[in-house]
Amino acid sequence: MNDQMTGSNEFKLNQGPDDSISAVKFSPNSSQFLLVSSWDATVRLYDVGGNSMRMKYQHMAPVLDCAFYDPTHAWSGGLDHQLKMHDLNTDQDTVVGAHDAPIRCVEYCQEVNVMITGSWDSSVRLWDPRTPCNAGTFTQPDKVYTLSVAGDRLIVGTAGRRVLVWDLRNMGYVQQRRESSLKYQTRCIRAFPNKQGYVLSSIEGRVAVEYLDPSLEVQKKKYAFKCHRLKENGLEQVYPVNAISFHSIHNTFATGGSDGFVNIWDPFNKKRLCQFHRYPTSIASLAFSCDGSLLAIASSYMQELGDISHPPDAVYIRQVTDAETKPKST
């Protein structure tokens, strides 16, 4: 398939961050704008079509995640514990609140109209984006490593390989408590756009496809598979799978690993649709645009093997075709 580097369908973003990239997120209604948060303590807004940086704002410390609330508001949090809202029209900062420890993830739930943050202080906090103010703190059993929104449900992945499913309309109790079906640390969880399940990736080259419906027939469909492993001299090198992003239309998903590869998977036929060329270093974050025509790929060393020298960090924008992202009809 499309296994070679073609160059014509891919380009590198200019004016990239000065340090590692922590997250890339596309605007909810246009594939023109991309948010990029970084360890250089900035969040940048890019005009993808024009390949230029439109705006940049600062945190006091490295930023670990960012998200769009609407096309004109960006939210972000990081090591300074602060949650910031930035008006992209007026370039105005608002500190909305704070956690007791670094904020690891920021997400938006459209159905309930609430911003969600997860932190290493073992809590998830909800934020009303209109006021903006805190709308509740919910204790998790351990440090929050990743979270994802499926309709009005929230899937939280914590340390100790725990997965919790919350009902965002009724946060009085945990809807489901699960244990990751993978043996090693949870790296990333992303929900299916059809809200039926989620994909979970682990630190040791494995991805699990799980369903939210607890009934037995549905649970029987869950599975896991190995990926992001390279054979070298008969020795299998197993890499962390750091990033997952779903194609909003086809319900297929891309995974990115510390091996520098990006794979696109068809979860229904259990097939790999394609693999792109190897990027210079670890894939730290992935994001499909809202219409599924573009894939933003953050290639950025994450100090998985310590603070050592590494290839430069960069964001690549790749045009993807239906052939690469659409499930093969049988």
Next chain:
Amino acid sequence: MADGEVDWELCKENIQPLRRGRAISALHQALTQQQEGTTSAINQQKQAYELELRMYDGDDPLDVWDRYIKWIEQTYPQGGKDSGLAVLLERAVMKFTEEKKYHNDFRYVDLWIKFTENCSDPLDVYRYMQAQGIGTMQASFYIAWAEEYEKRGNSRMADSTFQEGFKCGAEPVDRLQQFHKALQARVCRQMMTSLNDQETDDELSEPQRGSLTELKAKGKKKAVAPINRVTGNLGYARGLQFKQPLGPSQNSRLLIYDENKEHPEPQEPKLECWPAPPIAKPKENEQRPDKWTNAKLPQKSRFGHTVVAPPPKPTFQPFVEESDQPPVVTPCKINPAVNTILSARKPHREEQTPLKRLQERQQHMQLQQEEEDKSGEKSMYCKELLNSGVTEFTFEELRAERYRQKCSQRLEANS
């Protein structure tokens, strides 16, 4: 202060005793924090220790472990799984088995002793330590080992353990002597007690009572009824059942326990090369999930006697659970912060004793490199670093700590 004392009184049943006792201030703090439910301060401190374990860059890595474990003991007076102490001790002990310089460090030996007290087979572990040369120069090692023997009523082995300690020149000697004397005193007292209970007359090798007759005194002393006593309560406990001597004339016959005379060759704890790990003990009371329809519950009938209900035949095809079925919990309205306490205990998977794991790890370490070269997998991240300690870390957390350290260094340089 008055409040604090009440706190302590109210929960003293739950406080685990420590060898070195507890700092009352730490105990107060821990208990008040638990009452108020402010665990975030504890968690932050724990996180800080966990980070220090991983980021430590000096030449005495044991120091962090030692402080962390002492802090845990003081902060979690109830002990238990929440504290993670058992896991931490095992990790700490295993981490430095290769470090010869720590083998006779009193802190390391202390950790071993604490670890051993959590094990089901302490004697094996002490033997293992001896074979590895861990703590063989430390008085505390022999004291703990001898105590373990004494607990089992084997004061002879306890004594020879002390002898072994003297022979090896364990430090500090006076402490070893002090404990040795205490042991001898206890043994003497026990001997005395059991001797007093015994019929001292040698002619009667088989003391007996005539059945259905009056108790007649036999032997020289008129007051004592011959009672058949087993000599086996020698060394039963530490002289707690000390009894009044029955007559002054007995003193002449009292035997003084002298280990050198009685046992000219005290049995040394055997130095084995430890070829095979001890067999894992079979677990008791292990219930496995079973088919409910097979279970029979005795039921009381109306007439008061017990009948056994016939197993109800299901009219439907029961679902067979798959082994990898995820536990799906019914929603229930309780505080999510506390409802982990009453969760069902998972079936215990590992049928390994800590010691066995220890040995396996050692063998594994040797084989690991070869295996990796053969056909194994290699994790392409700092696995050791993420998983040392009790809780797991992500590389982002380690990186955040590096960033924080750099910042504080910069601040120091500027000021």
